Amino acid sequence: MPVVGDHLGLPVPATPAALRDGGEAFLTKAFQAFGALGEGNRVVRIARCEEITGGSTGRKLLLDVEYAHAEAGLRTDLFVKFSRDFDDPVRDRGRTQMASEVVFAALARTPGFPIAVPHPRFADYHADSGTGVLITDRITFGHNGIERQYHKCLDEEMPRPEEHYRVLVTAVARLAGTQRSGRLPVDLTAAFPVDLRAATVGEPVVLTPDRLDRRLSVLTEFCRAHPGLLPGDVRSPAFLARLRDEAHQVVRREEAIWRALRDAEDHIALCHWNANVDNAWFWRDGDGVLRCGLMDWGCVSRMNVAMALWGALCGAETTLWDNHFDDLVRLFCDEMAAAGGPRPDPAVLRGHLLLYMALMGITWLLDVPARIRHRLPDLDAATTRFDPRIRGHEGLRAPLQMLTNVLNLWRTADLSDLLAALS
Structure with a gap:
């Protein structure tokens, strides 16, 4: 049974499978509710939904989508972060970290925000269960003028x-x-x-x-x-x-x-x-x-x-x-x-x-x-x-x-x- 996010009142997918099941219809509604997609536009195809490893909490996806209409600044290469990892209790214990991260995603959309962050497309969180999801533009390390990623303590x-x-x-x-x-x-x-x-x-x-x-x-x-x-x-x-x-x-x-x-x-x-x-x-x-x-x-x-x-x-x-x-x-x-x-x-x-x-x-x-x-x-x-x-x-x-x-x-x-x- 999906939980409903505390901020936008939409179902919050807790796993990669739940997001895939929601498909283009969920992403369209989510992006529009967050103000990241115009009402006359929609997600028409999920071209890539690939799980990746990394980080100390939650599960992650690389998500590529296609839209009905191109819009200025509307990226198709996205990154998805879940607060939960039901297969790893140690990682799942960090699920509460996303509570503030979701609020920050809304703050980061403020015009003139002073620093660069991955542009948020959707974020919501259910406090009682610690279930949340964050979808942002993907940082393309090593491409388009961005330096390669530097790993900690190297x-x-x-x-x-x-x-x-x-x-x-x-x-x-x-x-x-x-x-x-x-x-x-x-x-x-x-x-x-x-x-x-x-x-x-x-x-x-x-x-x-x-x-x-x-x-x-x-x-x-x-x-x-x-x-x-x-x-x-x-x-x-x-x-x-x-x-x-x-x-x-x-x-x-x-x-x-x-x-x-x-x-x-x-x-x-x-x-x-x-x-x-x-x-x-x-x-x-x-x-x-x-x-x-x-x-x-x-x-x-x-x-x-x-x-x-x-x-x-x-x-x-x-x-x-x-x-x-x-x-x-x-x-x-x-x-x-x-x-x-x-x-x-x-x-x-x-x-x-x-x-x-x-x-x-x-x-x-x-x-x-x-x-x-x-x-x-x-x-x-x-x-x-x-x-x-x-x-x-x-x-x-x-x-x-x-x-x-x-x-x-x-x-x-x-x-x-x-x-x-x-x-």
């Missing part, structure tokens, strides 16, 4: 990474500044709550002091046994001892950290929570200037912009953090103000990012050593992150790079001073 394959991260940060900041300027429809932006802890995928682990100590001990042993997987500076006994002490401080001050992030009013704005390079596409305009669009807006909400900046940079090479972190913080602040929002204080933003990084690191990434050992029990001291078994597996490659960034930032920051300054 920045060595990206030309001029600093330039790409600058335009990525600029896009996130421009949306934040435009929302804070009041130029976007308030009735839509008000639908995004300020609930910082909800901007995450999955349930965070509860870290008791004993559990935290066990994970830190595993990390220390991992550093000793596998020196090729982490940089030397973060494997030093002095740093690991400091990390143990400060990690417990972070857990004890968790409520104060969230309060500081929430109460920084000039730093709260609508943001993409995970604007990593694999959720972006890049092209150059007629003058050769690099541009960027953002996709995959699950968990979009109003949040402390430090959370969004960490989400955009957490998978970057450690050298980018070492050489460009402060410049990228200032760029974000300048671009948010240029878009009409308040200008965040760069020093405060930097501190917020480090505190948020520490929370995310100990909550989500301290199990990386155990995860890698479980998947690769024959690791030895000579194994590096470029081992094909790690480099070719995003589920190992990306967490390892993010953990490396956490440890490197932690080593170069004074978390104790930041924690002591909390009210």
Whole structure:
């Protein structure tokens, strides 16, 4: 029995088969209800309906359609994202992420929207069941001037990474500044709550002091046994001892950290929570200037912009953090103000990012050593992150790079001073 969407009152197909069964008639009615297709036009043929893999939630389709009449800007190559995956309970648990993504799809149709996103054609969601569907124009990586897709934590394959991260940060900041300027429809932006802890995928682990100590001990042993997987500076006994002490401080001050992030009013704005390079596409305009669009807006909400900046940079090479972190913080602040929002204080933003990084690191990434050992029990001291078994597996490659960034930032920051300054 199909559910009816909360926004448009149409049946919401939960699976690729349900969408195919609805056929051209459903797509016509859906596109017209969303305002993406004229009343005198219709979908006359589904030329392609091909399921693809990828992402951490839901199922996906490549959809090619034909219309009765051509219309300016009306694309035939589309992308379909379902919130549900009934065959995979782990993926299906992420179905609630689409609730905000559907509202964002309506917002993105606002004239003069400040950044490029895949043009939405239909979106609706049924909150009680977590069933939703999003249909957008398809991003044609490697064609029509669009650069090929860059995968997470493979920045060595990206030309001029600093330039790409600058335009990525600029896009996130421009949306934040435009929302804070009041130029976007308030009735839509008000639908995004300020609930910082909800901007995450999955349930965070509860870290008791004993559990935290066990994970830190595993990390220390991992550093000793596998020196090729982490940089030397973060494997030093002095740093690991400091990390143990400060990690417990972070857990004890968790409520104060969230309060500081929430109460920084000039730093709260609508943001993409995970604007990593694999959720972006890049092209150059007629003058050769690099541009960027953002996709995959699950968990979009109003949040402390430090959370969004960490989400955009957490998978970057450690050298980018070492050489460009402060410049990228200032760029974000300048671009948010240029878009009409308040200008965040760069020093405060930097501190917020480090505190948020520490929370995310100990909550989500301290199990990386155990995860890698479980998947690769024959690791030895000579194994590096470029081992094909790690480099070719995003589920190992990306967490390892993010953990490396956490440890490197932690080593170069004074978390104790930041924690002591909390009210």
